[in-house]
Amino acid sequence: MWINPMLSIWLYATVGSLILCSILLWKWYKPDEEDEK
């Protein structure tokens, strides 16, 4: 835990979300696939 339960939730969820969004963008938003359309 980082100092306080809510601060911990905030820290880990923020970092986790940034990582998840990066992965999703990388996998779902491939430029080639879009350009074909």
Next chain:
Amino acid sequence: MVSTFLWIEFAIFLIIMIILSVYAARKTKTIEDFAISGANLGPYVLGLSFAATFFSAATFMGYPGYSYAWGYSNLWLFLSLIVAAPLGIIAVGKRIRKINTSQKSLSLPDWLGDYYNSDFLRVGTGLIMLFNVFYIASQFSAGAQIFQNMLGLSYTAGLIIIAVIVIAYVFFGGSYADVYTDAAQAILMVAAGIFVFISGIIFFGNGNINTAFTNITENLASQDASLVEIFNPISNYYGVSAVLGLFIVQFAFSSQPQLFNKVLSLKNPGDLRKMLFTYIFAAATCLLVLFGGLYARVALPDLDVPDQALLEYVAWGLPAFVAALIGVVILAAALSTTDGLFVVMSTVFANDIYRKVLVRRGIVKADEEKMNRTAMMLSRIAVLVVGAAAVIIVLNPPEFIGDFMWIGISGVSAGTLGPILYAVFAKKKASPRAAELSMIIGLVFYLIIVFTGIEQSPQAAGGWATCVGIASMWILASIFKRPDEGEKVTEEEIANVD
């Protein structure tokens, strides 16, 4: 001293914005230009503009105000904006852009009306967009409070000044001003978010983040133990259900029409990824400003107006020219969000109702040239009318400007999310009747739980009503069967219109 700097810095800012707006006005010739910038802008500019539209003066004043009043539990709001909103955008953005490539819709009412081939849905969604007047009103109130706090003007005088500035700015620029000026404003907002966050670490921890937040936690707990708890019972996020509502609405908010327009403006569809990366980075840094409210609670625990916590904090701890610059950034945030909403609302009247319903159905006779001219004029008039309505709504400042903004977000989400999400995620197109009924059910449910006081939290009310709207859409879509020839008719009609 702060007031002198604010005048000077705001004047410089306005001059830059006027130059950009004049440049934009020269390019704004048709209603399409006014609404979606002619679809030829780059991904980084659009990503920043996207963030600026998302984050408003309420983000910079109302949200730190929530932090000041409710403590750490307001970090749920931060998380909803950094978890649910990007996921929502990622989930719907690509599919919506593909649909729009053939559909050429200018706004959400246009989009839903074309997709479901329903003028009822087009006009109904257009009317639901009127909820955004609360959103605009909250930005006006924030601007007025800055003038009041930093320049010593009366609240009413501040309100009139901010309304005139915003309306003049939208009136002459349209969406070109929206996109270019928004991108510039987003850079300022990112800088302010980082600056405010780091300032607290220096003030309360001498540069050590662990020391700073240990000290802040101890101080807040000594004032009121609920300020450091996961759920603060007096806050809008009083429990798991309210937090869930917050996340649902933020997920849903990502399909707001002004954001559709940004996606449509991309020159190359493959740039969508770059645009969203830019947006997410900008969002994460802008949102750090929520910590300003927590810092203010530690430094100045006896403020009367929570919404002014950030302004009071920067005046307390930062040099006058920096404090004034934060004020200018908040004004910029008010401008960037409000102009986008004005464009959306004027498009509703000029395009969705006038062009796509009144002219197409022959209720009003007009050739192509006359139609475009009248549509342009209507969009200008709509800006004035909506601006006046927004001023009237916040003639008296609300307790939390964030709450007002959320009435706008929630109303739109409750009425429109069922048909949007079904269009995006379901494999088959639903009957227009299902979409129309879902819109009515979501909206009516929202109005009932708000006006009867069943749900006090605007975020939770929006969440519940959005869930009801979505659930009813899926149920009704399975009850009302769409005729097989429906899809052909839609495409033919769209081809005729465009």
